[in-house]
Amino acid sequence: MYDLIIVGGGPSGASAGRAAGKRGLLTLLIEKENFPRYKPCGGALSSYGLSCLDFELPEYIIERNISKIRVHFRDRFVEVMREPDIAILISRKVFDSLLLEKARETGIEVHTGEKVLDCIEKEDHVEVRTTDNTHLGRFVLIAEGSCGTLKYRVRPRDKKTQYVLSLVSEIPAEGEVIRNRSQEALNIHFGVAHGGYGWIFPHSGYYSAGIVWTAQYLEHPKKVLLDFLQENGLSGNFPVHSHIIPTGGVKRKTFNSRLLLSGDAAGFVDAYSGEGISYAIRSGQLAAEAVADLVMYSLKLNSLKAYESSCRQEFGNYLAGSLKMEKIMHRFPEISFKLAVNNKEILEKYLDEVVTNRNYKDYIRWLLLNFCLAEPVSRIKSLTLEGSSKSDKKSK
Numbered sequence: 001m002y003d004l005i006i007v008g009g010g011p012s013g014a015s016a017g018r019a020a021g022k023r024g025l026l027t028l029l030i031e032k033e034n035f036p037r038y039k040p041c042g043g044a045l046s047s048y049g050l051s052c053l054d055f056e057l058p059e060y061i062i063e064r065n066i067s068k069i070r071v072h073f074r075d076r077f078v079e080v081m082r083e084p085d086i087a088i089l090i091s092r093k094v095f096d097s098l099l100l101e102k103a104r105e106t107g108i109e110v111h112t113g114e115k116v117l118d119c120i121e122k123e124d125h126v127e128v129r130t131t132d133n134t135h136l137g138r139f140v141l142i143a144e145g146s147c148g149t150l151k152y153r154v155r156p157r158d159k160k161t162q163y164v165l166s167l168v169s170e171i172p173a174e175g176e177v178i179r180n181r182s183q184e185a186l187n188i189h190f191g192v193a194h195g196g197y198g199w200i201f202p203h204s205g206y207y208s209a210g211i212v213w214t215a216q217y218l219e220h221p222k223k224v225l226l227d228f229l230q231e232n233g234l235s236g237n238f239p240v241h242s243h244i245i246p247t248g249g250v251k252r253k254t255f256n257s258r259l260l261l262s263g264d265a266a267g268f269v270d271a272y273s274g275e276g277i278s279y280a281i282r283s284g285q286l287a288a289e290a291v292a293d294l295v296m297y298s299l300k301l302n303s304l305k306a307y308e309s310s311c312r313q314e315f316g317n318y319l320a321g322s323l324k325m326e327k328i329m330h331r332f333p334e335i336s337f338k339l340a341v342n343n344k345e346i347l348e349k350y351l352d353e354v355v356t357n358r359n360y361k362d363y364i365r366w367l368l369l370n371f372c373l374a375e376p377v378s379r380i381k382s383l384t385l386e387g388s389s390k391s392d393k394k395s396k
Helices: 011-022 047-052 092-104 175-182 221-231 277-296 301-331 333-342 344-356 360-374 389-395
Strands: 002-007 027-031 044-046 064-066 068-073 076-081 087-089 109-112 116-121 126-130 134-142 163-172 185-190 197-202 206-214 240-246 259-261
Touching: 002 011, 002 126, 002 277, 011 027, 011 092, 011 277, 027 092, 027 134, 044 047, 044 277, 047 277, 068 333, 068 344, 076 333, 076 344, 092 109, 134 277, 163 221, 175 197, 175 206, 185 333, 206 221, 221 240, 259 277, 277 301, 301 333, 301 360, 333 344, 344 360
Parallel strands: 002 027, 002 134, 027 109, 068 185, 134 259
Antiparallel strands: 044 087, 064 087, 068 076, 116 126, 126 134, 163 206, 163 240, 185 197, 197 206
């Protein structure tokens, strides 16, 4: 009988495993893939994500330090530089393997190449049925990412408005070519896809390029990506990978009596930028801490509410703000992105308030004031944070 069984060995599951092992929980982590494995992702890790780690990243993990961001809208762009770095670029294949090894170091048991088929809650434990065996755990953390179905043991299925689709391609290139072309900046392209954006990130020996947009507007996704690559001089026969990104996880249910969700399975992703690695790491740690407190101090099952409260306190307001930001910017893309590329202060303020200080609330308030200065009052009334069907009709 394990104290905790973790389903999934990605950043959230591995971080939970490390935290559980350090607290002395008898822990089993089960991962369906054999590591190292490929993971489609832009590979940008924020300073907040770095701060969540309890160890220093070795130099070989960091492919590039990024201090510059360039935002494009059609034939215009605006560029801003910040020190210290805005983010670092990593290969998820290498980074995820490191996190799993760091979890192993704490003495937990790790099974790779074993797929969990079902989790069945009993009165005093959970049966975890896999392709190889049936394991028993007092608690189970489901950290299987966005594509698994075990999370629906805890919460309802997502609507099309609650997730986005991303397509990613990796384009090999010489290091000198990448440096000259990208100027070692994150390139973000708005207006590429309805309700989303395109990106080109300069990794070590390759570009990570892709598009992301709301699933409800999904039409011919591969063509949109290939057109985007060709327009930016990256055409060729490159493999294309897709994955789903949940958004707005602050309102989703995150636990049952003995089942918990973390990371993408819980929907913990910035709805505006699509960034989720940081919240995967931190939510996994918080879940393991909540289980450890319950097990070691013989607390009641309802004490798992502390996990939900910790997530809301740590990043809940930030994720709620990202939803509001997404509504403002993508509901009126022509207005929003023209303003963004014509007013450098908008991007500078975003980096200062959101990226550095993690404060969407003050940024949105400031942004709306800037909209009010630039647009007629009748147009601004429809840019409310919550939005309404009535205002949508007026704006149209």
